[in-house]
Amino acid sequence: MGDTRKLEVIVEYNLLVNEEKVSVEFDQKQESLKAQINEKFYDVSFQRVSDSRLHINVNGQSLNVYAGGDDTKTVIINGRSFEVSDADLMEQNKSRKKSMDKDPTEVTPPMPAVVISVDVKEGDKIEKGDAVIVVSAMKMENTLFAPFSGTVTKVNTKEGDKVMPGDILVDIEKSELDE
Amino acid sequence: MFKKILIANRGEIALRVINTCKEMGVKTVSVYSEADDKAVHVLNSDESYFLGAPEPSESYLNIDKIIEAAKKTGAEAIHPGYGFLAENSSFAERCYAEGIVFIGPPAKVIDSMGDKITSRKIMNESGVPVTPGLISAEADHNVMKSEAEKIGYPVLIKATAGGGGKGIRVVNSEDEMEQACTSASREAANAFGNGEIYLEKFFTKARHIEFQVLADKHGNCIHVLERECSIQRRHQKIIEETPSSVLTPELREEMGKAAVAAAKAAGYINAGTVEFLLDENNNFYFLEMNTRLQVEHPVTEMVTGIDLVKKQLEIAWGDKLSITQNDVWGRGHSIECRIYAEDPEKDFFPSPGKITYLDEPKGPGIRNDCGVYSGFEVPVDYDPILSKLVVHAETRESAIDKMIKALEEYVVIGVKTPIHFLIDVLNSNPFIKGEVYTNFVEKHFSEWKPTSTNVDIAALAFIIDGLTSNGKAKTTGTVDKQQTPWETLGNWR
Structure with missing residues (x-):
């Protein structure tokens, strides 16, 4: 499995899930992606079902997940809800404001x-x-x-x-x- | 049967009544406030009548307006649901005076059962066991002390009037007595205009078990089994079930007989509920009688197959009960979970707002009495109940499994709900073992936080939602926002 798990084009996201920091590296190919979170690898395929609903398959596990909201999204998986946001984007928004203040x-x-x-x-x-x-x-x-x-x-x-x-x-x- | 009735309530319970009326061929009139012009009861009734501003006093609690609505629409009877005017004897009295049938007990029964001392007296005289303590109001601290000595501490000092946890003090020892009496009495005087107090035994570990009763105008009265309602938060039930896991057939029969005796002693007519406390030694005590259809009535309907609302209408119309005690038996097990717009992480504080997405669980043995829909704005003015999720299965164990599955499929976005919390409760050992007491939530779940499983998948879902968002129909943000110069500045200041 070693080689197939190697990520080719890496995009990195730093997210906040229920206030917990989660770093995700992933490589997307159309309707599938390979991702690494901490030391764990994920093979994911997905399709959008409706505006709020996605059907995803994570390492062979089939799941309906629901997402709503703008910057901070509510993600619901099997009745459990998570508040998820992009920590980098939040930081960027903050620092953009700072640069407006300090770096003309x-x-x-x-x-x-x-x-x-x-x-x-x-x-x-x-x-x-x-x-x-x-x-x-x-x-x-x-x-x-x-x-x-x-x-x-x-x-x-x-x-x-x-x-x-x-x-x-x-x-x-x-x-x-x-x- | 009535040709047309008015439902003086809103949301899920109004819709519940409308559904039975439709099956019976009874036309329905709903009433609504400004906050509710698109609420489910308005959308599903034959007629609707506008009451006024959202404040309950201008709408669902306004007796004059509701009577006027019934008269103008030609409704012959009024079903009050639960809450609002359901246990208001002046309203029942007014209906009677106006020649409108009140679907519930006579006004004087509402009054006597609404007063703690009066109901204790009635039950005591009829041989229904009441919690040990005083049977009349008492102002003398020394009498309080000697009674407490007799029945043993801890005791409760309770106001004879009102409710809602006001005018109630737990007293653990003699030296706390005077202060507790004084403050309970003062609080009651301020809240209810009546400072009378009495004393009863306080049970630290007790179950709340109630019996559904049905009584017609011809002297027939039966019970329709029990409901176990011990799991509460903020003094309000959140999970109810039937049968209770601790009642033996003998104890059930004994308590059922006591419930019928209580209803008869009260002169009860229509559907009502007799609440008991059951202590660790299986001694039971009359607590109070609820003179209305209970929120949790569906679990009884699931195991008995009896439509309690239909029975209410038949009794109010004057029919004889069509079933006897021997016709009542329960099959399987039913559980109800109340889904409120509330935040279980913030002491279940209400979380009103717009429901942007709703997916109700479906499947055999699943019933969801739902008062909202996708796009509905949950008003801030009323009890934030969204729905009651009810399951029915062969055994308690399989009912728990079914409820967990149903909760896992229940999706609500836009407001906070206790769904996640309820899943954890149903999965917990004390619940599975049936160790449910009124202190369950504070004992096992007072510091509840969402479990951290599936955090990784939530992160992946967030990313995928972003990656595929061009597949989404644009619902927001399509209108060009007028930008102020400050927003278009770029790098300056």
């Missing part, structure tokens, strides 16, 4: 806005995270920070300007030390 790559407003103040001028040496420009939109002020350390080569806006997302308000030349 250019100085541009998030939405149509008005420039309230410009805090740098050409030639300024700035550090990553320095306040560069303050804009106002929907009655909320937002400070745009330097995405990396460097030198301001050009300021493309002034106080009172109406600016749009995508407008690069300040050009910054990355300092080589930062690399």
Whole structure:
């Protein structure tokens, strides 16, 4: 069985099943897949019966399983229910939010806005995270920070300007030390 | 027979009554609140009558509106189901005054059986054993103490009025007595406007066994065997069965006779239930009489073949009982599991919501009295019962097997249910051995968590569901959502 159990194209999922972490590696071929969970191998064939129902065969065991829900799904097998979610996706969603907070790559407003103040001028040496420009939109002020350390080569806006997302308000030349 | 009756209830029990009416050729009128315009009882009755807002006081508990519904639709009788107005004597009285037949006992019987002291007195005088203790209300702590001394601690201090666990205290020793009496009385006065209390023996290990009785207007009264209802949570039964695994034929006959004597002493008419406590030494004591059709009546129907709702209608119409005690015998074993929208991991807290998928178990000997369907929104306003799953098989052992299989095939998505929990209970040793006492759940399943078998398969199912999701009909998310600029920002801030 050794060779047949080898996974060729490996996709890896880290799932949460009833708050328990389960890592699944699998290789899908149309209506079947081979999977490995911890040290266990699974030969699985499957077909969708209806929106909520799948018929699967796991290592020779025939099962009706039911699934419903969006990000966190309720999976029901033989009357036992499980809450299952994709731990990586959850993490990604979290870190995407984080990166929005911490890792911008250019100085541009998030939405149509008005420039309230410009805090740098050409030639300024700035550090990553320095306040560069303050804009106002929907009655909320937002400070745009330097995405990396460097030198301001050009300021493309002034106080009172109406600016749009995508407008690069300040050009910054990355300092080589930062690399 | 009546040509048309109104059912003053909702959900599974209303549908249960409608089904028998259809078989008997009796037309049905259902009543409903704003929350229930698409409920099963409305969809399956001949006529339906709108009552009002979801709050029970504006709908299913509103006597004026229900009487008006019966009059406007020409219903000759009202079946109250269980809960709501089923044990409300003013409602029974009002029906009588309006010339509408109340399908249940006379109002005065509802009253006397609804009062703990009155019913204890009636039973005591008629030779039906009641739990040891006082037969009248008592305000003197010293009398309480000497009675407790006589029957032995622990004892229960109980309010004579009301129910629902209010005004009840367990007293383990003499020094707890005064405080327990004072607080039970105060609680009862606040809850029921009546601070009267009395005392009875508290049984730490007892079974709850009840007998179904039928009594007609012509003085005939029979019992229709027992139901064992010891498995409870939050003071509410969840698994019931018949026959009880501990009753010998002799004890069954003795208790059955006591149940009939109790019903006769009460002047009972129609279907009712006499509840007994059975202690470890097989002594039984009258607990109370339920003057309605019980939630768990289907198990009795399964083993006896008697349609209890049909009997209720016949008795209410004035017919003589068509069967005698000798015609009643049970075949095989029946178990009922109550399926509520509730979370067994969170102390069975109600879990209302929309049922997005429902697959009911089927097969020989399986009955599911179901009040919901796929797409139904379980209202927050009422008891969250979804259905009663009932099985019938040759022996207790095979009934347990059948129930487990049925539960395993029961799929409910959208609300939480105790299905998984019930499977574990039915598979447990104490249940299989019939060691079921009223403290069963707290003793064996108080810290219940879902078992972790099949976790791997659940993970695989999750992945496969994702891989094959383009085969799904789109039911959600097809409408373009208006996005706010904040959602389309990308990498900024």
